[in-house]
Amino acid sequence: LKVRVVRSSPPSSQFKATFQESYQVYKRYQMVIHKDPPDKPTINQVRLVPVSFEDSQFQSSFNQSATLFAKYQMSVHKDTPSDCGENEFTRFLCDSPLEAEHTPDGPECGYGSFHQQYWLDGKIIAVGVIDILPYCVSSVYLYYDPDFSFLSLGVYSALR
Numbered sequence: 233l234k235v236r237v238v239r240s241s242p243p244s245s246q247f248k249a250t251f252q253e254s255y256q257v258y259k260r261y262q263m264v265i266h267k268d269p270p271d272k273p274t275i276n277q278v279r280l281v282p283v284s285f286e287d288s289q290f291q292s293s294f295n296q297s298a299t300l301f302a303k304y305q306m307s308v309h310k311d312t313p314s315d316c317g318e319n320e321f322t323r324f325l326c327d328s329p330l331e332a333e334h335t336p337d338g339p340e341c342g343y344g345s346f347h348q349q350y351w352l353d354g355k356i357i358a359v360g361v362i363d364i365l366p367y368c369v370s371s372v373y374l375y376y377d378p379d380f381s382f383l384s385l386g387v388y389s390a391l392r
Contacts, residue, residue, distance in 0.1 A: 266383055277352065278392070283326055283345040283361075293349060296356050301325065304375035325361050325373060339364060350376075350385060358385040 238246045262268040281289045298321045305316035328345035335343070343364050350358035358376035362369055376385040 277350065279349045279351065280341055281347045281349055282332060282341070283328055283347055284332065285326075290347070293347075293356060297321075297347065297349070297359055300356055300359065300377055301375050304378060307378040308375075328363070330363055330365075338366065345372075348389070350389070352380075357383075358389065360389045 236246070238244055238250065240247050243251075279289065281287060281293065284290055285294075298318050301321045302313065302316040305311040306313065325347075330344050332342055332344035341364065343366060345361070345363050348360040348362055349356050350360075356377075357380045358374065360374045361372040363372060371390070374386050374389050376383075
């Protein structure tokens with residue numbers, strides 16, 4: 233087994249030379265392991281949404297995310313409904329001390345707190361709460377629909 237670290241951004245010559253091969257491995261993995269049809273996955277399956285009540289994507293997915301959080305907490309951690317209501321969700325996973333910042337030399341999405349939403353058939357099935365900082369990405373929390381636990385979304389998210 234040979235493992236190479238290949239710069240993807242900006243794309244190195246190795247990355248460009250192996251892109252199609254890497255993509256085909258990824259696509260086969262999605263089809264075999266996650267039972268995606270051949271026309272999936274698409275870029276729309278994973279969305280990076282800034283944690284901001286001013287952001288339209290965040291606002292439009294807030295209720296679905298909060299409901300999924302409650303389902304996860306009650307199923308996996310055996311929380312009571314009062315332990316994982318909308319206020320608890322907001323306090324725990326939406327209120328962040330980080331301020332959004334965009335710099336010319338930074339990532340396109342900017343720095344700050346994000347919800348990395350995993351969508352399947354128009355429904356959020358997992359959310360990774362992450363902080364993107366100048367020299368690292370910090371995984372704050374991950375919650376997922378327990379009905380999809382067979383997909384090992386925590387492992388997938390960590391690898392992603």
